[in-house]
Amino acid sequence: MPLIINGSPAPVPHDPRVSLLDLLRESLHLPGTKKGCDQGACGACTVLVDGERILSCLALAVQYEGREITTVEGLAGENGLHPMQEAFIVHDGFQCGYCTPGQICSAIGMAAEVRRGVPSHVSADLTADVALTREELQERMSGNLCRCGAHNGIIDAIRDVLETRETAV
Amino acid sequence: MNPFSYVRAVDSADALRQRAGHAAAYLGGGTNLVDLMRETVARPEKLVDVTGLSSAITQSDDGGLLIGAAARNTALAEHRVVRTRYPMLARAILAGASGQIRNMATVGGNLLQRTRCAYFYDTDGSHCNKRRPASGCDALEGFNRNHAILGASPACVATHPSDMCVALAALDATVHVEGKGGARTLPFIDLHRLPGDHPDIDTTLEQGELITAIALPPLTFASRSNYRKVRDRSSYAFALISVAAALKIEGGHISDARIALGGVAHKPWRAFKAEAALQGHEATEPVFRAAAMAELADAQSLSRNGFKIELATRTLIATLADLAGGAS
Ligand SMILES: Cc1cc2nc3c(=O)[nH]c(=O)nc-3n(C[C@H](O)[C@H](O)[C@H](O)COP(=O)(O)OP(=O)(O)OC[C@H]3O[C@@H](n4cnc5c(N)ncnc54)[C@H](O)[C@@H]3O)c2cc1C
Ligand code: SF4
Ligand code: FES
Ligand code: FES
Numbered sequence: 001m002p003l004i005i006n007g008s009p010a011p012v013p014h015d016p017r018v019s020l021l022d023l024l025r026e027s028l029h030l031p032g033t034k035k036g037c038d039q040g041a042c043g044a045c046t047v048l049v050d051g052e053r054i055l056s057c058l059a060l061a062v063q064y065e066g067r068e069i070t071t072v073e074g075l076a077g078e079n080g081l082h083p084m085q086e087a088f089i090v091h092d093g094f095q096c097g098y099c100t101p102g103q104i105c106s107a108i109g110m111a112a113e114v115r116r117g118v119p120s121h122v123s124a125d126l127t128a129d130v131a132l133t134r135e136e137l138q139e140r141m142s143g144n145l146c147r148c149g150a151h152n153g154i155i156d157a158i159r160d161v162l163e164t165r166e167t168a169v
Numbered sequence: 170m171n172p173f174s175y176v177r178a179v180d181s182a183d184a185l186r187q188r189a190g191h192a193a194a195y196l197g198g199g200t201n202l203v204d205l206m207r208e209t210v211a212r213p214e215k216l217v218d219v220t221g222l223s224s225a226i227t228q229s230d231d232g233g234l235l236i237g238a239a240a241r242n243t244a245l246a247e248h249r250v251v252r253t254r255y256p257m258l259a260r261a262i263l264a265g266a267s268g269q270i271r272n273m274a275t276v277g278g279n280l281l282q283r284t285r286c287a288y289f290y291d292t293d294g295s296h297c298n299k300r301r302p303a304s305g306c307d308a309l310e311g312f313n314r315n316h317a318i319l320g321a322s323p324a325c326v327a328t329h330p331s332d333m334c335v336a337l338a339a340l341d342a343t344v345h346v347e348g349k350g351g352a353r354t355l356p357f358i359d360l361h362r363l364p365g366d367h368p369d370i371d372t373t374l375e376q377g378e379l380i381t382a383i384a385l386p387p388l389t390f391a392s393r394s395n396y397r398k399v400r401d402r403s404s405y406a407f408a409l410i411s412v413a414a415a416l417k418i419e420g421g422h423i424s425d426a427r428i429a430l431g432g433v434a435h436k437p438w439r440a441f442k443a444e445a446a447l448q449g450h451e452a453t454e455p456v457f458r459a460a461a462m463a464e465l466a467d468a469q470s471l472s473r474n475g476f477k478i479e480l481a482t483r484t485l486i487a488t489l490a491d492l493a494g495g496a497s
Contacts, residue, residue, distance in 0.1 A: 015172075016173060016174065016216070017170045017172065017173070019203070039204050039207070040200055040204060040270060043267065043269060046269055052272050053268060053272060054269050054272050054273050055200070055269045055273065058203050058204060058270075058273065059199060059203075059273070060175070060196075060199055060216075062175050063175075063196070063220070106268070106269065109268070109272075113243075113268065116247070117247070118243065118247045119246070119247065119252065119259065119263060120263055121260070121263040121404065123263075126253075126256055126259055126260070127252050127253060138404075139404055140268055142267060142268075142404035142405040143266070143267020143268050143270065143405055
């Protein structure tokens with residue numbers, strides 16, 4: 001069974017050492033997903049697997065046979081950019097852009113967690129609906145570092161999408 | 170990374186069979202093992218993927234909870250029973266790593282993650298008894314700010330990095346394992362070991378034994394429990410000190426308590442002395458202080474981590490005071 005990457009099948013690599021990140025960038029020529037640290041510490045390599053955010057640098061590609069992978073290249077639809085991509089532009093959610101694909105994929109996965117009611121470290125009540133405060137969003141996005149310090153715009157963009165815009169994916 | 174082969178186990182018997190007779194390792198989410206393989210600290214020749222084994226989280230007949238070892242950390246933290254009846258466990262998991270890592274990490278892998286001691290990771294010339302037995306311990310006189318204050322040995326002063334495990338130690342969890350000799354269970358607090366002369370051995374598991382599940386007892390008073398983690402930044406960092414605690418308070422007096430500390434030792438540290446010091450006493454600050462002092466009486470600091478003894482004392486007192494104040 002192949003992996004399904006942005007809707008297209010891709011064969012499982014022969015060498016099980018290949019990470020999902022290297023498969024995307026080196027073999028499939030999808031350089032949108034970035035390699036920051038290659039050790040789980042920065043979030044630049046975040047992709048969605050069946051709608052859940054994961055780190056592709058710590059993922060062995062063989063483990064994801066048959067799964068649906070979405071990278072930043074697969075977010076835009078027929079009607080243009082994904083609402084999260086648009087919001088990042090509107091709110092200046094980036095400067096150099098290196099962390100941005102990971103931030104956007106992470107934010108989309110995070111939005112699904114919020115809708116499911118997953119609590120966070122800063123949730124005062126573990127069973128209540130998630131309050132979309134800055135503190136909540138900052139905590140939930142702490143796995144994505146931004147060396148340019150675009151965090152304020154990033155949080156504004158995510159908040160805008162969660163509160164007002166429609167979310168796909 | 171050295172070359173290796175990869176197989177996916179369909180059940181526990183298959184996992185044991187695939188693992189037998191090989192320099193193999195089980196693979197969960199890979200968030201620790203893949204990193205260690207890339208750094209050549211771990212060099213398995215075969216990976217047996219156990220993420221397809223049971224990930225079910227079910228209530229057991231005794232009113233407790235049975236958690237399949239392949240359950241993801243996020244799935245456990247968001248489970249309704251965990252949130253309401255074992256809040257310290259949900260909070261411990263949510264205090265660890267990042268959203269992405271918690272989505273990948275399995276319960277089995279979280280238990281067996283290895284220390285974050287920098288010398289353990291540094292294969293280019295650091296001495297580390299845990300990585301290479303009898304090679305020495307560079308942390309003893311080196312960067313040991315985050316190292317152990319309880320139960321360490323001259324051979325190794327590393328700490329166990331897991332947050333989730335601190336809650337499991339406090340909650341009287343049981344570990345279900347399967348190996349060559351069949352299935353057995355062991356108390357969670359006996360899973361990890363102190364370093365002694367063999368810091369290369371983290372746990373009491375036999376070679377090749379597979380963790381299949383974790384069982385939580387009903388422990389009804391754990392609905393009043395919490396996990397408090399102190400670290401260098403407010404998120405996405407390992408604990409300097411952490412405390413998992415549950416208190417049963419009746420008529421102003423403590424009738425039962427469960428406490429464990431993280432960031433202090435080679436294993437999640439069950440605080441039996443503190444628990445005993447609380448038993449039957451009033452839920453007041455002086456009593457909490459006495460309990461914390463009792464637990465940390467034997468604490469020993471290294472060249473750079475002296476602050477941890479006071480930090481552990483204060484964090485324990487604050488956590489107990491919060492619980493007594495009614496915060497859940
Ligand atoms: C940047 C970063 C930050 C982190 N921060 C934190 C933190 O703040 N707090 C925290 O607690 N953790 C933290 N972690 C660690 C993380 O929680 C662990 O890496 C994770 O829980 C390991 O689970 P896994 O399924 O990915 O294990 P794997 O990496 O797949 O495996 C880990 C070990 O467990 C063994 N194993 C796996 N499953 C079984 C089984 N069923 N039976 C027997 N052996 C098994 C493997 O052979 C391996 O030795 C962090 C990790 C990273 C990369
Ligand atoms: S503290 Fe333990 S893990 Fe760290 S260098 Fe010493 S022996 Fe190795
Ligand atoms: S490249 Fe994956 S977390 Fe940094
Ligand atoms: S925009 Fe430059 S790292 Fe985030």
